[in-house]
Amino acid sequence: MSSAVDAALIDAALILDRCDELAAVSSSPDHLVRVHLSPEHAAANALVAGWMAEAGLSTWQDAAGNQCGRLEGEMPGLPALLLGSHIDTVPDAGRYDGMLGVLLAIAVAGRVRDAGLRLPFALEVVAFSDEEGTRFGTALLGSRALAGTWNDQWWNLSDAAGITLVEAFQDFGLDPARLPSAFRRPESLVGYLEAHIEQGPFIEDADRSLAVVTSIAGARRFTLALTGHAGHAGGTPYDRRRDALVGASELVVAVERLSIADGTIGTVGRMQAFPGGVNVIPGRAEFSLDLRAEHDADRDECLAHIRSAAAEICARRGLEYTETEIYRADAVPCDADLREVVATGIRSTGDAEPLELYSRAGHDGVAVSAVTGFAMLFVRCAGGVSHHPDESVRAADVAAAVVAFEAAVLAVAERDFTQP
Amino acid sequence: MSSAVDAALIDAALILDRCDELAAVSSSPDHLVRVHLSPEHAAANALVAGWMAEAGLSTWQDAAGNQCGRLEGEMPGLPALLLGSHIDTVPDAGRYDGMLGVLLAIAVAGRVRDAGLRLPFALEVVAFSDEEGTRFGTALLGSRALAGTWNDQWWNLSDAAGITLVEAFQDFGLDPARLPSAFRRPESLVGYLEAHIEQGPFIEDADRSLAVVTSIAGARRFTLALTGHAGHAGGTPYDRRRDALVGASELVVAVERLSIADGTIGTVGRMQAFPGGVNVIPGRAEFSLDLRAEHDADRDECLAHIRSAAAEICARRGLEYTETEIYRADAVPCDADLREVVATGIRSTGDAEPLELYSRAGHDGVAVSAVTGFAMLFVRCAGGVSHHPDESVRAADVAAAVVAFEAAVLAVAERDFTQP
Numbered sequence: 001m002s003s004a005v006d007a008a009l010i011d012a013a014l015i016l017d018r019c020d021e022l023a024a025v026s027s028s029p030d031h032l033v034r035v036h037l038s039p040e041h042a043a044a045n046a047l048v049a050g051w052m053a054e055a056g057l058s059t060w061q062d063a064a065g066n067q068c069g070r071l072e073g074e075m076p077g078l079p080a081l082l083l084g085s086h087i088d089t090v091p092d093a094g095r096y097d098g099m100l101g102v103l104l105a106i107a108v109a110g111r112v113r114d115a116g117l118r119l120p121f122a123l124e125v126v127a128f129s130d131e132e133g134t135r136f137g138t139a140l141l142g143s144r145a146l147a148g149t150w151n152d153q154w155w156n157l158s159d160a161a162g163i164t165l166v167e168a169f170q171d172f173g174l175d176p177a178r179l180p181s182a183f184r185r186p187e188s189l190v191g192y193l194e195a196h197i198e199q200g201p202f203i204e205d206a207d208r209s210l211a212v213v214t215s216i217a218g219a220r221r222f223t224l225a226l227t228g229h230a231g232h233a234g235g236t237p238y239d240r241r242r243d244a245l246v247g248a249s250e251l252v253v254a255v256e257r258l259s260i261a262d263g264t265i266g267t268v269g270r271m272q273a274f275p276g277g278v279n280v281i282p283g284r285a286e287f288s289l290d291l292r293a294e295h296d297a298d299r300d301e302c303l304a305h306i307r308s309a310a311a312e313i314c315a316r317r318g319l320e321y322t323e324t325e326i327y328r329a330d331a332v333p334c335d336a337d338l339r340e341v342v343a344t345g346i347r348s349t350g351d352a353e354p355l356e357l358y359s360r361a362g363h364d365g366v367a368v369s370a371v372t373g374f375a376m377l378f379v380r381c382a383g384g385v386s387h388h389p390d391e392s393v394r395a396a397d398v399a400a401a402v403v404a405f406e407a408a409v410l411a412v413a414e415r416d417f418t419q420p
Numbered sequence: 421m422s423s424a425v426d427a428a429l430i431d432a433a434l435i436l437d438r439c440d441e442l443a444a445v446s447s448s449p450d451h452l453v454r455v456h457l458s459p460e461h462a463a464a465n466a467l468v469a470g471w472m473a474e475a476g477l478s479t480w481q482d483a484a485g486n487q488c489g490r491l492e493g494e495m496p497g498l499p500a501l502l503l504g505s506h507i508d509t510v511p512d513a514g515r516y517d518g519m520l521g522v523l524l525a526i527a528v529a530g531r532v533r534d535a536g537l538r539l540p541f542a543l544e545v546v547a548f549s550d551e552e553g554t555r556f557g558t559a560l561l562g563s564r565a566l567a568g569t570w571n572d573q574w575w576n577l578s579d580a581a582g583i584t585l586v587e588a589f590q591d592f593g594l595d596p597a598r599l600p601s602a603f604r605r606p607e608s609l610v611g612y613l614e615a616h617i618e619q620g621p622f623i624e625d626a627d628r629s630l631a632v633v634t635s636i637a638g639a640r641r642f643t644l645a646l647t648g649h650a651g652h653a654g655g656t657p658y659d660r661r662r663d664a665l666v667g668a669s670e671l672v673v674a675v676e677r678l679s680i681a682d683g684t685i686g687t688v689g690r691m692q693a694f695p696g697g698v699n700v701i702p703g704r705a706e707f708s709l710d711l712r713a714e715h716d717a718d719r720d721e722c723l724a725h726i727r728s729a730a731a732e733i734c735a736r737r738g739l740e741y742t743e744t745e746i747y748r749a750d751a752v753p754c755d756a757d758l759r760e761v762v763a764t765g766i767r768s769t770g771d772a773e774p775l776e777l778y779s780r781a782g783h784d785g786v787a788v789s790a791v792t793g794f795a796m797l798f799v800r801c802a803g804g805v806s807h808h809p810d811e812s813v814r815a816a817d818v819a820a821a822v823v824a825f826e827a828a829v830l831a832v833a834e835r836d837f838t839q840p
Contacts, residue, residue, distance in 0.1 A: 230512065279781075
C-alpha cells in the first residue's frame with residue numbers, strides 16, 4: 001500500500017461509517033430499501049447535505065430531488081467538474097451501491113478544500129435521486145433531469161401503490177413545473193466522474209483494488225406477460241390447459257440458456273402469477289426481462305432469440321405474448337480523456353497498469369453523457385456481490401479509491417478542460 | 421327432456437337469477453371475489469337467509485359463519501339430511517362454483533315444502549362459509565367446524581393483510597369461543613348431499629347433463645420456496661449466480677411433466693420472486709403446489725418424484741428447497757347408499773345409466789364425511805371451465821339437477837336412513 005493510500009485510511013473509515021449511517025435510513029426496519037421521493041430519500045438528502053456542508057460545499061436540492069453541493073474554483077462561477085453517484089436503492093439492498101460514490105466524492109471535495117487547492121473549475125458533488133428505478137420502473141430519473149433528457153410522459157408513471165410520479169414530486173415538496181431548472185447546460189460543465197463498486201467479480205479475480213471503466217453496457221428492460229386461461233386446478237385435464245405460468249417458466253429457463261449462448265446477460269427479476277389462487281391454473285403471468293451486453297447488436301440479437309422462444313412456447317401452449325419496453329439505454333463509451341484521467345488516478349495508488357473493464361451495470365453516466373463527457377472508477381467488492389445485504393468493500397480499497405479519485409480530479413486540472 | 425325437467429325450468433331460471441345476484445356481491449368492482457368472513461360474506465349470507473326463509477326454512481348463522489336453514493320433517497326435531505355447498509370464492513371466480521349447489525338445495529327444500537311432503541327426517545340447507553381457502557390458505561374451514569374436526573392452530577392463520585383468523589371471526593361478529601357449537605353430532609344427521617358444477621369436461625364429453633360422484637380425489641397443498649442468493653443482474657456472471665427463480669421455473673416445468681407421467685394432477689397457482697427488483701437476480705422464489713390424484717398412493721409417489729427433481733435442481737444451482745404443507749385431504753369415497761340415491765335421482769330425469777366420475781376437485785363432503793355419509797351430484801359446465809369468470813351452465817341442465825336432487829331426497833326417505 002502506498003503511503004498516500006495509508007494516510008487515506010482515515011477518510012475511508014469515515015466514508016464507511018457514513019455508509020452505515022445511510023443504510024439505517026430505510027423504509028423497512030429489517031432491510032435496506034430507500035426509493036425515489038420517499039420520506040427516507042428526504043432524510044438521506046438531509047444527511048448528505050450536512051456532510052457536504054462540513055466539507056465546505058454550498059448545498060442545494062435541485063428541482064429533481066438531486067442533492068447537490070458546490071466548491072468554487074479559483075474564481076466563482078467557473079464551469080464545474082461533477083463528481084457523484086446515487087442514493088436510491090433496490091429492495092433489500094447493500095449499503096455501497098451508489099452511496100459509496102457519493103461519499104467518496106464528498107471526501108475528495110473536502111480534501112481539495114483542506115489542501116487549499118485553487119482549481120481551474122468548480123467541483124460539484126451530486127447525489128442523484130433515482131438511478132435504480134425501483135419505485136417507478138424507469139431508471140436514471142435524477143440524472144436524466146440534470147442532463148435535460150426528461151420525458152414528460154414519465155409524469156404518469158405510477159408506483160405499486162398507484163401514486164404517479166407527478167404526485168410523488170408534489171408529496172416530496174417539489175414543483176413539477178420547475179423540473180427544467182435541474183437541467184445543466186453543457187457549457188457549465190467540465191465533465192462527470194463517478195466512483196462505484198464494481199458489482200461484479202472481475203477486480204477481485206485480478207487481485208486489484210480498482211479498475212477504470214471503458215464503457216457502460218447497453219441495457220433494455222421489458223415487462224413481459226403471457227396470457228392463457230385460468231381454470232380449476234383439479235378439473236382441467238392437461239391437454240386443455242392454457243397455463244400461463246408453465247409457459248412463463250419455460251421462457252425464464254430459455255432466457256438463461258439463450259443469454260449464455262449469445263454471450264449476453266439476461267435476467268428475470270420479477271415474476272407473478274394471476275389470479276394467484278393456490279388451486280387455480282394461472283391465466284396470466286407477468287415478469288420482467290433485463291437484457292444487457294457490451295455491444296447493442298449482441299443484446300438485440302439475443303432479444304430476437306428470446307422472442308422466437310416465446311413464440312414457440314405460445315404456439316405450443318395456446319398462450320399470448322405481450323412485451324412492453326420500460327427502459328432502454330444503448331451502450332455508452334466513457335470519454336477517452338477522462339478515462340485516461342481515471343487511469344492516472346489509479347496509477348497514483350501504485351497500480352502501474354490499471355485494469356480496464358466495461359460496466360455490465362448501468363450508471364448515472366449513461367444519462368449524464370447526453371450533456372458532458374464522463375468516466376468511472378470501479379472499486380472491488382467482495383465476491384462481486386451487489387444488490388444484496390452482503391455487499392461489502394475493504395477499507396484499504398476505499399482508501400485507494402480516495403487517493404485515485406482525488407488524483408483524477410487534479411489530473412483534470414492539468415488538462416485544461418475549461419477550453420473546449 | 422322429460423316433462424318433469426321441463427317443468428323445473430322455472431326453478432332453474434330463478435336459481436340462475438340468484439347466482440347472478442350473488443355474483444354482484446364482490447369485494448372487487450370488476451370481478452367476483454368473496455372471501456371468508458368478509459363484509460361481502462355477511463351480505464351473501466343475508467341474501468341466502470332471505471331465500472331460505474322464502475322457501476319456508478327457519479334460518480340461523482352458526483358459530484363458524486355457515487348460513488343454515490331447516491325444514492322440519494314429519495315431526496319436529498328429527499335428524500337432518502344436509503343439503504348444500506359453499507358461498508366463498510376464489511379470486512376472479514365464476515358464479516356457479518358452490519353457489520349453484522346452495523341455490524339448488526334451497527329450491528329442492530322449497531319444492532318439498534310446496535308439495536306438503538312429510539319426510540321422515542328434517543331437511544337442512546347449509547351455505548358453507550369457507551371451502552376454497554382463498555383468504556387463509558387452509559380450505560374447508562366452514563365444513564370442518566360443522567364436522568367437529570376444527571384445529572385450534574388455525575386461529576393463528578393470517579390473511580394477506582396480516583389479520584388472523586381469530587381477529588376475522590371477531591370482526592365478523594362471531595365469538596371464537598363459541599365455535600364448538602357449530603359441531604353437529606352424527607346422530608343428528610342422516611347424511612349430506614351436494615350438487616356442484618363438475619369443474620371438468622367429462623360430462624360434456626359424454627354429452628350428459630349430470631353425473632354421480634364416486635369419490636373425491638386426495639389433495640395436498642404446499643408452499644414451496646427456493647432460496648439462492650440475490651445479486652446485481654448486470655455484474656454477476658452466470659457461473660456465480662444462484663438464481664432462485666430460474667430454479668423455481670425448472671421445477672414448475674417439472675411438476676407438469678411429472679404429473680402427466682404419473683397420471684396425477686399437479687398445479688402451481690402462485691409464484692413470486694424476491695426481492696423483486698427488475699435488475700436484481702432473485703434470491704428467493706416462493707410458489708404453491710396443489711397435487712391431486714384419485715388414489716392417495718399415486719399422489720404421494722408423484723410428490724416423491726417432484727422432491728427428487730427439486731433436489732437435482734438445487735444441487736446443480738446451489739439452491740435450498742423448503743416445503744410447507746398447508747393442506748392435506750386424503751381421497752374420500754362417497755357413501756355407497758347415498759351414491760345409489762343420487763343415481764336414482766339422475767335416472768328420474770330420463771338418463772337410464774348415470775355417468776360416474778371421481779371428483780378431481782375437493783368439496784365440503786371431504787370434511788363432512790368425518791361426521792356423516794355423503795354423496796354428490798355433478799352438473800355439466802361449459803368446456804369444463806371453472807375458477808374463471810367464463811364458468812357457465814345451461815338452464816336445462818340446472819332444471820335436470822333440480823329434478824334429480826329432489827328425487828334423490830325422496831329416495832333417501834324410502835331407505836329409512838333414520839335407523840342406523
